[in-house]
Amino acid sequence: MASIGSSYKKYQIRTRDPNPKTSALLVIDMQNHFSSIAKPIIPSITSTIQTCRQASIPIIFTRHCHKSLSDHGMLGEWWANDLIIDGTHESKLMNEIGRKEDELVIEKNTYSGFKGTALEETLRELGVEEVIVTGVMTNLCCETTAREAFVRGFRVFFSTDATATSDKVLHEATLMNMAYGFAYLVDSNSLKRALLL
Known part of the structure; x- marks a missing residue:
């Protein structure tokens, strides 16, 4: 498992806070299959989920399956x-x-949360313009979904401590890529400050 906290600041090129009125939280593939990778980020991801609930931000979970x-x-x-x-x-x-029972789950069968799913239509119907990406694996499903969100015109925020993968080098490589061309980097604490304080 690999996730990092404050050290991501060295990659941060641009800074911005999400707008709670136009944001949605994407929780990517937090499934039993990935539990060994996902368990260490449970505190950060549950904190992020709770922050978004308090800020009335819709939460959409994805579930990878065949x-x-x-x-x-x-x-x-x-x-x-x-x-x-x-x-x-x-x-x-x-x-x-x-x-929670009323929180949407989108099923997918590839790295992207968008390909062959109703994710984009759902986000548009909700008036969402920005997505906050969390979950596993940082460099596969999270990164692919974030890149697709960006090219579809969504502003992307990518969590550094509520995403994880099998290797720290892969995690950091994604953060560098995201910060360079696709997403604003955030963490669970910065989101709490931006959305609730």
């Missing part, structure tokens, strides 16, 4: 022995993140 052995595309080539099959314990969201 309905069959034929809906995996290139992921089958890359992760043939590690696919997440729908209906298994591994495919379920972790209880620790405390999703």
